[in-house]
Amino acid sequence: MRILVLNNDIKSMQLYPRPERIFSDLEALGYGPEVPLPVDVLARFDQLHYHGIDALNVAISACKIEAQDRILEVGSGWGGCARHIAHATGATITAVELQADYDRVARDLTARTDLNGRVEHVNADFLELDIEPGTFDHAVSWLALFHIPRRSEYLEKLHRSLTPNGTLFVEDLYMIKEPDDDELEDIKQHLFPNSLVGEKDYFSSLEMAGFDVSIVDDMTVDWTEFTSDRLKSFRDSRKLYISIHGIQGYDIIETFYSKMASYFARGLVGGLRIAATRRN
Ligand SMILES: C[S@@+](CC[C@H](N)C(=O)[O-])C[C@H]1O[C@@H](n2cnc3c(N)ncnc32)[C@H](O)[C@@H]1O
DSSP states (O other): OOOOOOOOOOSSSSTOTTTTTHHHHHHHHHHTOOOOHHHHHHHTOOOOSSSSSHHHHHHHTTTTTOOOEEEEESSSSTSSHHHHHHHHHOOOEEEEEHHHHHHHHHHHHTTTTTTTOEEEEEOGGGGGOOOTTEEEEEEEESSOOGGOHHHHHHHHHHHHHEEEEEEEEEEEEEEESOOOOOOOOHHHHHHHOOOOOOOHHHHHHHHTEEEEEEEEEEEHHHHHHHHHHHHHHHHHTTTHHHHHHHHHHHHHHHHHHHHHHHHHTSSEEEEEEEEEEOOO
C-alpha cells in the first residue's frame, strides 16, 4: 500500500489555526461567553466536514443508532458531530480529538448545551488511546482518518473497540492521482495526509482489518461541487467575515477552502462514504 507522505505539523493545514474563531461567530449572533447554546444554532458553525448535519443523519440511519447505544468518534474537531448525534438520538458518544486547543473549545461548547454528560470529550491521539475491547456499538469518523498514520493499526483498533457486529461509518478522502513533486509538497503542507491511499487499498485494508463493507457511496462529484460552491460563497461574504474575524482570519480560511476546491477540481483526491460491520 502506498503511503503518500508523513507530516508532523497539523497546524500547517489552514483549517486548524485559531479554533477559538467559532466563539466570534457565536458572539456575532448574540451568544457571548457562557451563554447557553442550542445545538441546532451551533450546528451552523461547528461542522468541519461536508453537508453538516445532513451527512450525520445519513450515518444515524445507516447505523440505526438508538438511545442506548455507545459510540466512538475519531477526530471530533469542535465536537459538532458528537453533539448532533447525541442530541438527535439520545446515544452516548466519546469524542476523541488530537488537538488540545480544538478539544478545549469543544468541551466549552458542549458544556453550554443541555447534553447532560452524553458527550464525553477525550484529548488524545487515537493511536495512543487505551480502549477496552468491545466497548462501542458504533464507531464513526468524518474527514479524519486520512490524517492518521499507521492505517492498518488504527483500523484494527477500530475493529477491536467495537462489539461483535458493531458498525463503522466513515466519510474520508482517498487518492485518485499520484501527485507530482510540486503537488506533493503542497498537499503535504495543506492536507496533513498521513494515510491517504488509493480506492483499492482503502477497501482491501478495511477487509483485512475484519470489516464487511455494506454501503459505499463515492462522494467525489458531490464534494467537488460542494468545495467549489463553498469557496465561492465564502468569497462573496468576504466583507462580513472580515468584520468578525479580521483580514488575517479571512485569508487563512480562504487559503484552506481554495486548496480543497483545487484538489478536488484537479482530480487529485476523491471522497468516500462507507458503512461496514465488524466481522466476528
Ligand atoms: C476535518 S476535522 C473533522 C472534525 C469533525 N469530524 C467534523 O467533521 O466536524 C478532522 C479532525 O481529526 C483530528 N485528528 C487528526 N488526527 C487525529 C488522531 N490521530 N487522533 C484523534 N484525532 C485526530 C484533527 O485534529 C481534526 O480535528
